[in-house]
Amino acid sequence: MINPRVLERRESGKNLSNLVTEQSDDSSVTQDDPFDASFAVCPLHPSEVEEGKREMTIRNQRCSLLKQPISSTLNQHLIDYPTPSNLSYWWGFGSLAGICLVIQIVTRPFLAMHHTPHVDLAFNSVEHVMRDVEGGWLLRYMHANGASMFLIMVHLHIFRGLYHASYSSPREFVRCLEVVIFLLMIVTAFTGYVPPWGQMSFWGATVITSLASAKPVVGDTVVTWLWGGFSVDNATLNRFLSLHHLLPLILVGASLLHLAALHQYGSNNPLGVHSEMDKISFYPYFYVKDLVGRVAYAIFSSIWIFYAPNVLGHPDNNIPANPMPTPPHIVPEWYFLPIHAILRSIHDKSRGVAAIAPFKFSTDSPRNILVAFGGLLTTRLDRMSTCGAPFVTIGQIPPFVFFLFFAITPILGRVGRGIPNSYTDETDHT
DSSP states (O other), rough: OHHHHHHHHHHOOHHHHHHHHHHHHHHSSSSTHHHHHHHHHSSSHHHHHHHHHHHHHHHHHHHHHSSSHHHHHIIEEEEIEEETTOGGGGHHHHHHHHHHHHHHHHHHHHHHHHHHOOOHHHHHHHHHHHSSSSTHHHHHHHHHHHHHHHHHHHHHHHHHHHTTTTTTOOOOHHHHHHHHHHHHHHHHHHHSSSSSSSSHHHHHHHHHHHGGGTTTTTTHHHHHHHHHHHSSHHHHHHHHHHHHHHHHHHHHHHHHHHHHHHHOOOOOOOOOOOOOEEEETTTTHHHHHHHHHHHHHHHHHHHHHHOOOOTTTTTGGGGGGSSOOOOSOOOOOOGGGGHHHHHHHHHHHHHHHHHHHHHHHSOOTHHHHHHHHHHHHHGGGGTTSSSSHHHHHHHHHHHHHHHHHHOOOOOOHHHTTTSOSHHHOOOOOO
């Protein structure tokens, strides 16, 4: 075994005579330690030096926490990850969405401990959590409003990616996974809206699952299979609750794949220029920058949780589910308003369902703000009066503008052909 003290002195570039002189004066090399004294007189062979280096490297890896199998992966992607130095605060919404997902996963099991998945007891079990369980009201409001916060962060994250063209080559797969994650979020949010078993939960499940009947031939069979019977009942509640526990785990896996695909080619930057230069480690620079956004998010979400916990929900959902009286206005959550606007603008159910597909696979681009605005008008204003003119017309205009975009996109592509897409395209022609 090579003494590390001797090896370090050999690597420092000192000649043999100086090394012998130093070691003769060193109190650590004495007659009682002939092993060190022999190395002080006899020079080391290069192969022995290399062997000593390898042994020291292995020893350092065994002792370093960041070199362990799991922690080394975290260190590579969260600490030493090379990040463009000019990223703005807009790049922090991705990590905020991850925090929202963690909050949803952590709060869900505690709520499930007191929830009874039965049509006669589900609503009362939710009221039990709110009134009798210590801190139950906080858990439920964190989970209910956390879903809205999650979708707000994801919408802002998507908007940033569209604005800065983060979907362009070579990050196409990142965009595809983004679409998958968003669709999983929509399904998870819908399955989580049913377990409270309020009036809007029941009728929302009835309306949404009935859309499958628009499929020719197999539509009614699919609806019966989703319900687990001939109406929304106990089997439907248990199925939706089970899916609501399963889908977040799939969502975590898709998010990890999304992160891995992003780190394969590196993050985009506000300039849109792909470069391997001018990069800094993620920690501590962007860790502190994201910390500012997390504090702002904590303040923003706390306002909703503690001061306006029921504003984003529907008041009819505080009424136990009753299949006999139909609510005058079956209104979904705010993140379903664009879909609701399209369905109300197209009176034929089959055509309305067909129109939803291109809308959702566009992954909520900024143009969908028009559709959401139309849905807001057609769903909020008609609460004050019977839905009629001009509210229906106002709600039909934004979906028309949205679908018009798909018609003019090929024309815009031909007009913009030949215009450089990035700095690299310009340099290729020079």
